[in-house]
Amino acid sequence: MDAFYASVELLRYPQLQGLPVVIGGARRRPDDALLQRHADLPLAEIPVADFPLLKDYTGRGVITTATYAARQFGVGSAMGLMKAAKLCPQAILLPVDFDEYRKYSRQFKEIITEIAPVMEDRGVDEVYIDFTEVPGGQRDGGRSLARLIQKSIFDATGLTCSIGVAPNKLIAKMASEFNKPKGISIVMPGDLQTLIWPLPCRKINGVGPKSEEKLQAQGIHTIGELAARERDWLIEHFGRSYGAWLHEAAWGRDERPVVTESEPVSISRETTFERDLHAVRDRAELGAIFTALCERVAADLQRKGYAGRTIGIKLRYDDFKSVTRDQTLPHPTADAATIRQAAGQCLKRVDLQRRLRLLGVRVGSLVKAGDVPPDPSKQETDPHEHTALLFPDD
DNA sequence: TCTGGGGTCCTTTTCCTT
DNA sequence: TCTGAAGGAAAAGGACCC
Numbered sequence: 532m533d534a535f536y537a538s539v540e541l542l543r544y545p546q547l548q549g550l551p552v553v554i555g556g557a558r559r560r561p562d563d564a565l566l567q568r569h570a571d572l573p574l575a576e577i578p579v580a581d582f583p584l585l586k587d588y589t590g591r592g593v594i595t596t597a598t599y600a601a602r603q604f605g606v607g608s609a610m611g612l613m614k615a616a617k618l619c620p621q622a623i624l625l626p627v628d629f630d631e632y633r634k635y636s637r638q639f640k641e642i643i644t645e646i647a648p649v650m651e652d653r654g655v656d657e658v659y660i661d662f663t664e665v666p667g668g669q670r671d672g673g674r675s676l677a678r679l680i681q682k683s684i685f686d687a688t689g690l691t692c693s694i695g696v697a698p699n700k701l702i703a704k705m706a707s708e709f710n711k712p713k714g715i716s717i718v719m720p721g722d723l724q725t726l727i728w729p730l731p732c733r734k735i736n737g738v739g740p741k742s743e744e745k746l747q748a749q750g751i752h753t754i755g756e757l758a759a760r761e762r763d764w765l766i767e768h769f770g771r772s773y774g775a776w777l778h779e780a781a782w783g784r785d786e787r788p789v790v791t792e793s794e795p796v797s798i799s800r801e802t803t804f805e806r807d808l809h810a811v812r813d814r815a816e817l818g819a820i821f822t823a824l825c826e827r828v829a830a831d832l833q834r835k836g837y838a839g840r841t842i843g844i845k846l847r848y849d850d851f852k853s854v855t856r857d858q859t860l861p862h863p864t865a866d867a868a869t870i871r872q873a874a875g876q877c878l879k880r881v882d883l884q885r886r887l888r889l890l891g892v893r894v895g896s897l898v899k900a901g902d903v904p905p906d907p908s909k910q911e912t913d914p915h916e917h918t919a920l921l922f923p924d925d
Numbered sequence: 926t927c928t929g930g931g932g933t934c935c936t937t938t939t940c941c942t943t
Numbered sequence: 944t945c946t947g948a949a950g951g952a953a954a955a956g957g958a959c960c961c
Contacts, residue, residue, distance in 0.1 A: 610928080611927050629930095770935090770936080773935085801929085891930085
């Protein structure tokens with residue numbers, strides 16, 4: 532299989548091109564006021580000096596993404612905004628706008644599937660493409676097709692896009708990062724030793740911070756060093772499944788197909804509070820948030836046409852430790868009150884003395900709403916069961 | 926001044942049944 | 944009735960990704 536990995540870059544203010552810009556989870560939306568003040572101007576003409584700065588931000592949140600100019604200062608995705616403000620106070624801070632991203636995401640995927648229909652969705656800004664059967668796909672090692680895709684996306688959306696071309700998904704993903712932004716990188720099977728082996732193991736999609744640390748403790752830093760280890764040695768130190776996978780990955784082997792359709796496994800909603808809350812002292816506030824989360828999950832389920840049997844909660848304490856509890860019901864549900872009832876039972880099984888920073892509600896074991904069998908117990912349900920339960924002493 | 930939100934997948938533990 | 948093995952499902956946690 533020949534695969535592309537394509538990812539688009541999103542930045543909607545052209546005048547900020549080349550400047551350090553951070554987009555992050557600002558719950559106060561710094562550019563609402565900005566846009567209001569300049570309601571008469573096109574986005575491109577808003578003066579740079581009027582954009583809000585990272586150093587003026589107070590509150591919780593992390594960076595979703597940052598421009599390359601901002602990354603020079605050491606800031607990057609998932610970093611806390613307060614920490615980033617120390618490294619690069621002069622960076623411009625923009626709020627995330629997921630509705631807008633989804634709109635562009637849909638557009639750019641539509642353009643790709645028109646050209647190459649075998650596409651796997653990997654989130655808002657990334658996809659895999661199997662171009663084995665695309666006419667002209669093999670020309671110039673895939674470069675002409677990659678150029679066509681880039682140009683079509685740019686013409687329709689103004690977005691730039693990086694593309695990696697390789698014999699499989701694993702290598703294509705790594706290749707796509709060689710030449711950002713706007714790059715096209717082609718990696719052939721014979722390029723493994725020269726292009727892939729010198730890279731740090733962390734560049735493998737599936738090796739995160741924990742595994743990197745473990746590998747480094749064993750003196751393994753590059754993919755080449757990983758490839759040099761015996762398969763059995765890796766299995767011994769990293770487990771049967773992960774160890775064997777590491778070995779395959781280091782040798783550039785990956786047989787996973789491009790998957791064009793998939794069903795969701797779970798649907799959830801969670802929220803981090805602006806300040807830590809206490810189950811007793813902030814009970815009313817917490818109860819309202821809890822109910823709202825259940826309602827949002829139920830609405831998501833209904834809108835997407837699913838119901839689920841496993842209801843779960845997630846709590847994060849003030850020390851950032853998380854716990855989860857879940858409970859499997861006899862029948863799938865998409866009903867807010869039923870979800871809240873079950874989630875309330877889960878809440879009774881956790882320590883509520885400590886301060887909380889996050890609460891989440893999840894529904895798993897999903898089935899298509901049309902496939903839900905009629906619930907025989909519905910008739911005989913005691914109405915009191917639907918009385919919302921929040922805390923043990925409720 | 927810490928550290929989002931929405932997911933997937935895997936491993937380990939626990940519990941229930943036979 | 945007790946004990947233990949075995950196996951499956953459910954529960955809990957954690958790593959990872961975008």
